[in-house]
Amino acid sequence: MSTTSTSTTVKVVGSNGQISLGKQYAGRQVLIEEQEPGVWLVRTATVVPDNERWLQRPDAAADLQRALDWAAASPADDQDLDRILTKLAEQDA
Numbered sequence: 001m002s003t004t005s006t007s008t009t010v011k012v013v014g015s016n017g018q019i020s021l022g023k024q025y026a027g028r029q030v031l032i033e034e035q036e037p038g039v040w041l042v043r044t045a046t047v048v049p050d051n052e053r054w055l056q057r058p059d060a061a062a063d064l065q066r067a068l069d070w071a072a073a074s075p076a077d078d079q080d081l082d083r084i085l086t087k088l089a090e091q092d093a
Contacts, residue, residue: 011019021030025044033041054060 013019021042028044029047031043031045033043035041048056055064
């Protein structure tokens with residue numbers, strides 16, 4: 001069983017409608033859920049853009065890990081660069 005500690009802090013909402021959560025949260029994204037009028041739940045969150053959500057799928061994560069493993073085990077070199085460039089030029093012609 002896990003225990004969570006809670007603390008209560010009084011903050012004043014400024015004239016511009018903002019409150020400060022503290023420097024430890026500077027730059028973080030938060031979800032603000034209004035549970036009822038005047039009752040808010042504020043949670044830190046990591047938001048993933050729609051066009052990057054595919055990276056969160058297990059199959060994509062596995063493919064990416066295989067690619068990273070291959071790249072780590074296969075250092076780049078330019079030994080065959082001339083041959084590869086010639087082959088590409090022939091394909092474009």
